[in-house]
Amino acid sequence: MAHDHTQDHRPPTDLGPAFRWAVGLNTGYVIVEGAAGWITGSLALLADAEHNLTDVDGLLIAWGAAVLAKRAVTARHTWGLGRATILAALFNAIAILVGVGAVTWEAVQRLSDPVAVPGLTVMLVALVGIGVNTGSALLFMSSRKGDLNAKGAFLHMAADAAVSGAVVLAAVGIMVTGWDWLDPAVAIAVSLLIAVTAAGLFREALHMSLDGVPFEIDRAAIADWLERQDGVQGLHDLHIWPLSTMRTALAVHLVWQGADPDAFIDRVTDALAEAHGIANVTLQLERRPCDRAA
Missing domain, CATH: 1.20.1510.10 (Cation efflux protein transmembrane domain)
Structure with missing residues (x-):
């Protein structure tokens, strides 16, 4: 999803x-x-x-x-x-x-x-x-x-x-x-x-x-925060890159078990925008673990 x-x-x-x-x-x-x-x-x-x-x-x-x-x-x-x-x-x-x-x-x-x-x-x-x-x-x-x-x-x-x-x-x-x-x-x-x-x-x-993570963003901290969200059992393919000098994008695959994916996505994307200024977020929700590493 x-x-x-x-x-x-x-x-x-x-x-x-x-x-x-x-x-x-x-x-x-x-x-x-x-x-x-x-x-x-x-x-x-x-x-x-x-x-x-x-x-x-x-x-x-x-x-x-x-x-x-x-x-x-x-x-x-x-x-x-x-x-x-x-x-x-x-x-x-x-x-x-x-x-x-x-x-x-x-x-x-x-x-x-x-x-x-x-x-x-x-x-x-x-x-x-x-x-x-x-x-x-x-x-x-x-x-x-x-x-x-x-x-x-x-x-x-x-x-x-x-x-x-x-x-x-x-x-x-x-x-x-x-x-x-x-x-x-x-x-x-x-x-x-x-x-x-x-x-x-x-x-x-x-x-x-070169699509580097903006200096003001801590990728490890964001990965840790995502893994601590309710229902998240793991993540992989976390990418953070600048779209411009003012806009940042994030894409990630989350292994997630929950009942309301829309509410989860709304909460996570709002938090990323408010706390880190990442306004373009793509979340891939998966029901079972993947062999790929984070």
Whole structure:
């Protein structure tokens, strides 16, 4: 006896407004920063403007994935297109790591041959960057814990805000001491911190893209809980996998002896949704044990 329950007790998060504001703010900042770099001849500002342009691309990709995740299922995509949010998070993690690598490489080169930078101009533009990137990160703060795609966007923006803050400190230091090497030194330090965070995002997104059990779910604990339910004498073929960054599915065969299978299934699926956020549940009830292992 097989039964599938699909229910979601959490309303889907509408990230459209957040992405719209983030893309608009960052696009405007890229234009301002690029123009300032062109007028002053500051390669640092031009390079950062190019980096922020990749951020806009990343936000657009994450936004597109969030839109795809809301599309209805089709005969060709029976689970819908929610997995696009996982791929977007993976792409964002890779983009962050590539950007960190490029900045670190350039900073190492400049340590041996520091380039004079207009400290005041860099500081003022970076201050604007702090405001833009911090504001953009805050747009995704409330959604980042339950949505890896939103987490990727949040980390991207938060990392850029940190970079802008470090640039301000470096600019102040350069104006006070005249030490041009502060600019690449701070860039390297910040890049290492960003790399650690991005590596965690990459690991989680890659794990989910390979149908791994979401990190926040304890498979052993769920198996133990299922085996303790009334009438359950054993289980096997327990599978838990992500459908998107916000939806998780579970399928399991239960050896069960009871009188009311519908009531049992309703109770178990409701509990899995409420306690673990697993809203897509398929239970296969069997009357006799199977030779397969759990």
